[in-house]
Amino acid sequence: MKTFIRLLKIIGSAWLTMLIAAVFGCLTIGSNMGLLGVSAYLIASAALHPSISELSAAIVGVRFFGIVRAVFRYLERYISHDATFRLLGTIRVWFYAKIERLAPARLMEWQSGELFSAIVGDVETLKEFYLRVLAPPFIGIVVLSAACLFLSQYSMSFVYLLMGAFLMAGVLLPILVQTIQKNSASELVAVRSELKAQLVDSMTGIVELAAFGQTERQAQRIDHIHQRLLYLQSKVSKLSGLIDTFGLLIVNSTVWLTLWLAIPLVHSKQIEGVYLAVLVLIVQSSFEAVLPLPLAVHYLAESMAAARRLFAIVDTEPAVPEVDDGIHNASNISIKVENLSFRYSPEGPFVLNNIHFTVSAGQRVAIVGPSGSGKSTLLHLFLRFWNYSQGSIYLGKSELKKYDAHWLRSQFGVVSQQTHLFNASIRDNILLARPDASEDQFDQAIKHAELENFIGKLPQGYDTMVGQNGYALSGGERQRIAIARALLKNAPILILDEPTVGLDAVTEQLVMATIEKLMAGRTTIMITHRLTGLHTMDEILVLSSGRIVEQGQQAELLANKQLFYQLWRLQHDVL
Incomplete structure (x- = not known):
């Protein structure tokens, strides 16, 4: 938790920009839900052969949501990535300033390859924290609230169903991910960093390796680390596939249950028939907000591992403590x-x-x-x-x-x-x-x-x-x-x-x-x-x-x- 809070503090004044990006993320999903819902209403209503004037509002709605969805998506991606990359640049400068005061005494405790991996690889890993960890929970809660507010106009059973489905996809599935992966994310970050460190050291000492005939041996050492990295990445890919499978199972099951709940209401005239497809597509499209949450747990674990490595370096006490109000002139140069x-x-x-x-x-x-x-x-x-x-x-x-x-x-x-x-x-x-x-x-x-x-x-x-x-x-x-x-x-x-x-x-x-x-x-x-x-x-x-x-x-x-x-x-x- 301490590491998580420190990462949040690094955001500083960028939090407002990232919040705006998250709001645009909510608007993107909301406009997609609106597009599918209005399109379903338009098609269902058109089947009844009404006058074109009765469909004009729906036609305008389809055009409106189709346009704003693209605009909101662009703004969300542009603002979030721009803020994140600027933040990563700030973190790299901050990290360099921190390790500068450790030079050269305390920096001898790390290989140059390790430091390179930290300032490049570990900082790059934090990109996922700001893009795929912080925003999805906020977007999921906002979209769920909006969807439940809309569905409550027809029947509270739809609300309870959607809340239960979101609970499974947004809470239980992430817990399953955390249980399966255990320490895989931390190990993945460590092995990735070790590989980069070995590559940097090998390139630095390539003349010596060639002179002593050790290039093949060093290549085998690097290949061994690379194979370990491939194994861990394969585990992550399999986990991602498993998450997608369970996610689709939850989505499709919820769609069928929505139909199962809605059809009797249509038969009893509590809901007009044209809204049947609307309800189904609104429910289905709302899952765009919750499906990223399971993988967010994995990215959170990776980000925490990378952050701990960075903080372990920057928290090192310098060999020479800084002097408050140090002297800035000398009586003579002796x-x-x-x-x-x-x-x-x-x-x-x-x-x-x-x-x-x-x-x-x-x-x-x-x-x-x-x-x-x-x-x-x-x-x-x-x-x-x-x-x-x-x-x-x-x-x-x-x-x-x-x-x-x-x-x-x-x-x-x-x-x-x-x-x-x-x-x-x-x-x-x-x-x-x-x-x-x-x-x-x-x-x-x-x-x-x-x-x-x-x-x-x-x-x-x-x-x-x-x-x-x-x-x-x-x-x-x-x-x-x-x-x-x-x-x-x-x-x-x-x-x-x-x-x-x-x-x-x-x-x-x-x-x-x-x-x-x-x-x-x-x-x-x-x-x-x-x-x-x-x-x-x-x-x-x-x-x-x-x-x-x-x-x-x-x-x-x-x-x-x-x-x-x-x-x-x-x-x-x-x-």
Whole structure:
């Protein structure tokens, strides 16, 4: 029930539009009942050979109901689907906004395929909730009331018969559906989501699967899930067929019982003979309002399962709680770390252990060390992607936890080792850092990132599409785009996270020369295990097993002949 209420709350201001659509649904069925009833009256009356003037009202009625039925049906479908699709768009934006605050710490608990399935598949499933679950009960009650009011003019026995039939088709049959399907709807949603997640993961890692000869095995795994999905869908189809059978049985039985009740009334002159067919067709056509109810139970179960999956994700507490009235300015752009210890889980080992250092405004500091020493963890803590509980990190005179997270991140320009490029143009990928940048600011960023020659050779220039994750670009070109982003953002603090990883020696030197320009006048922290270009750093921190084991400038550290010296010799093949 809690999930159901939450789905209703999401409707928000759209409830009036959906109510209007439901009203048009009632009018559509009502006009269909009117069309059949008036048509039956017209045909029955015409058999008595009256004058045309006596039939004129019925003729006009047939035309009227025939036209308005089509108009009402169109309006009902248009309004309901338009409102629903707009609502689904709102839900997707809402869901994305919710999971954005979980990134990246808590999102690691789900596969990317699971999240894709949720934002696409599960949200799409909710379409049935708003189209096929909410409206049918309302329409059924309104149509039943109108039909009973009409039938009561002839005999209350028709009213009791129709109410009993609606009770069977609209209440007992849905209960039967719920009993038969049990957990099938929830399982169907889960298996459908699992299949989408597997497909996304397989497409993402298709190169690795091919390289290790595992494509056939992965295909078999997907086929197994697909077969399970087909089995569940087959059960739903059989259930739908069973519902249709019972529904038709109820409708036809009610029609025969209506005839059985009406014929004696005609014989006794309590009802005119021309109304016999009218009563039968009114009763028969009224079932259009109640027959969707049994399947609405199935769609309700599917929608609840999909909603529970969505709410399970959005209800996850972010790793970094939002700060009310967070600070939006800093006294100075310096960073101070005091007695900082951190681990990713309460049971896990410490990744950082009693770290303390200071980066003054405008200073260049490199943090180096072997893989797994905790270098990148510091970046995550600076950007408030993870929350620390032991020790302190200060920006200026205030601790990071007191700053507004969005403002804090705006103070950092990041060039990472895994620069993500969207499947968009070069221009759009660079403007990601500052969408409102002027053309001159954009051109300056391109110039200082030394992208002019490269872009000038492209047929479409800045508007060239880079492909999924920038597959059309080389590693050096990708990094230069990342540098252009950082230049355009023009943040006072620059963080370089393995900016030359995976590049050849020549490209590395070119990229480092560009980075040298980027660092000018900025507080800079370079995180790297590649010991190149460090002679320009004001200070180097050497991390090992989460601790700072050395600290100083390059010449000093080489002279000490400790860990930094050993790493230097390994990388420069001096051994």
